[in-house]
Amino acid sequence: MTGRVGRLGRVCRVAAVLLVAAAGQSAPAPPVQALTGATTRGTGVVTWAASAERVGVGTADRGYRLVVRTSVGGSDLRVRLTNAFGDRPLTVDDVHAGLRGQGAVLRAGTDRQLTFHGSRTVTVPPGAFAWSDPLPGEVPAQADLVVSLHTPDAAGPASGHSLAMQASYIGDGDHTGEDGAAGWTRTTGSWWYLDAVSVRPAHTGTGAVVALGDSLTDGWQSTADRDRRWPDHLARRLAAAVGTAVKGVANEGLSGNKVLTDDGGGQGALHRLDRDVLSQPGVRTVFLFEGVNDLKAHAGVTADDLIAGYREIVRRAHAAGACVVAATIGPFQGWPEWDPAGEAVRQDVNRFIRHSGAFDGVADFDRTLRDPDDPQRILPRYDGGDHLHPGDEGMRAMADAVDLSSLDCGR
Structure with a gap:
C-alpha cells in the first residue's frame, strides 16, 4: 500500500544539531529472544516503534528513507534495526537521521550519520535487532523524523512493518546523506528494517x-x-x-x-x-x-x-x-x-x-x-x-x- 506524500512535518526547533558518535568497532546484537524490558530500560524512552513482520524480499544496493513520528522529545537519539524474520545476516552500511522538511526533503543542517559501536556499518544476525549509538543533541516531540538507511547486499526475507499508513521513500544506491529528494524515486507504504526509535527525555x-x-x-x-x-x-x-x-x-x-x-x-x-x-x-x-x-x-x-x-x-x-x-x-x-x-x-x-x-x-x-x-x-x-x-x-x-x-x- 502506498500513501500520499506526507504534509509538511510539524517541527518546532532543534536546540542542538545531531552529532556523529566516536569511532570504534561494530558488534552484532544479541538474539531477540534473550532481550527483556529490563535489559534496555536504562537507555532512554521509546518515542516511536512499529511491530516487526516479514515485509518482502531484501534488495542489494537499495536505500530507504523512512518517515516516522516522534511522541516524546529528548536528546541522545537511537534507532533500532531489525532482522527479526531474516534467514541470513543483514548488513546496513549507512544510516542517517534528520528532520523532514516536505516529502523526501530534509531540513537543512539536521541530518547526521548514526553509528553502531562506533562503526557506520552494522551486521545484524538473523532473528536479532541492533541499537545504534546515541546522537548528542535534541529531537523535538511530535516531529517528523526521517531515518535513511542503505543495504549493500540484502537478500532473502526482509523485516519491517507493512501497514505504515505513512509514505516513505525508496532509491537505488546510497543517498542517505543527501538532504534532497532526487535520489528517492519511489514511494513505499511500509517501514523497512526499522522498528524503534528512542530518546533521553529532559x-x-x-x-x-x-x-x-x-x-x-x-x-x-x-x-x-x-x-x-x-x-x-x-x-x-x-x-x-x-x-x-x-x-x-x-x-x-x-x-x-x-x-x-x-x-x-x-x-x-x-x-x-x-x-x-x-x-x-x-x-x-x-x-x-x-x-x-x-x-x-x-x-x-x-x-x-x-x-x-x-x-x-x-x-x-x-x-x-x-x-x-x-x-x-x-x-x-x-x-x-x-x-x-x-x-x-x-x-x-x-x-x-x-x-x-x-x-x-x-x-x-x-x-x-x-x-x-x-x-x-x-x-x-x-x-x-x-x-x-x-x-x-x-x-x-x-x-x-x-x-x-x-x-x-x-x-
Missing part, C-alpha cells in the same frame, strides 16, 4: 506506554500520512497533559494479529510480547487491545481461551515491572465474519476485562464505539466503512476514552 522518570494490538491499533481506515491512528491522538493528549510522567507512545499494532495463534498477521501477541513490547526502553505500561481477530476466526476459541492469554500477558508484563491497561473489544456486526457465537464470546471477554480486576486499568472502547440503538454495531459516525475499523473520528474517540492517569501506575 525529565528523569519519564516513561512510555506501548500499545499491543491489531489493525485497529495499526490505524487501518484512518487517513494515511496524517497521523490519525488512536495511539497518535493519545500521544498528542499525553504531550499536552500536566501531571503525568508517561510521554512516550509506541504503536505495536499489527494488522491481522491474534492473541493466541500465529496464523493471523505475524507472530501472535504471546509470541511477540518480549520483542515488540517488553524490550522497548522506558516502557511503563502495556496497553492491551487485542482479541477481535481470534473471535472473527473463532473455530472453537472460547472466552476462557482468550482470558488465559490475557492473564499470561499480564503475568509477563508484571514480571518485567510494567503495568497493563486493557481495552474492551469493540463491536463488529456487519463484518463478514461476525456471527452470534463470536459475539457471545466477545460479551463474555468484555465482562472479564471490565470486572475481573486482572488489569491495572481499563479503557472501555466497546462502550465508546458502539451504537446505543444497536450495540453490536459501531456507531455510524465512527465506522470507517467496513463495520470493524473506526475511521478518523472513531480513532480520536478511542484515544479520548483513555484515562491518562491509568497509564502512570507504578510497579
